[in-house]
Amino acid sequence: MIENKKVYLLPGRKGKLDGFIGTLLLNRGYDVYGREIDGAFEKLKISKQIELIQNDLKDNFWNEKSIVIGSSYGAYLFLHSIMDFEKIPIKVLLFSPVLGKSRALPNRPIISPPRAKKLLEYRINNRFPQIDIEVHTGIDDEICDPKLAQKIFLGLKDSKLTLVKGGSHQLDRDYIEDVLNSFLKHKGA
Secondary structure: OOOOEEEEEEOOEOOOOOOHHHHHHHHOOEEEEEOOEOHHHHHOOHHHHHHHHHHHHHHHOOOOOOEEEEEHHHHHHHHHHOOOOOEEEEEEEEEOOOOOOOOOOOOOOOOOOOOOOHHHHHHHOOOOOEEEEEEEEEOOOOOOOHHHHHHHHOOOOOEEEEEEOOOOOOOOHHHHHHHHHHHHHHHOO
């Protein structure tokens, strides 16, 4: 019997492992694992959330064949969970990651997650881990500031940043499916 390939998925707040991305993965023969940012997990302190994700990754996904996919706040937690490591063997795909404080836009409150400055500080101080990462976010994303995404990911070895013209925080489902298909074709083990 052939074992299905595994993916660790971290959807955004209230997102489900069997949501849109999870279903696409299941339909392609992948086993989907991960954490939903909901219920009891969401109520934990961020340090405990990060610790649980680190343990999940180290125990089951810490190799070159592993894939992590994250979106929005799930991507934020993933990025914080890898900050203590020098090199990450995992292949990573992120959609509209929360990276810190949201953009200042008219008629929208500014959202500032816990540890909002940490990712940029790690990047500025050259402490961001070496990682094979692909990031897609909308030019008009109101939560993931495209300028902040550029500061963090541009020039980072083995990283690819795509700013989606006309894209907001909720990227088009067809776009996500196309990117996912391409990523799995080229990076899937």
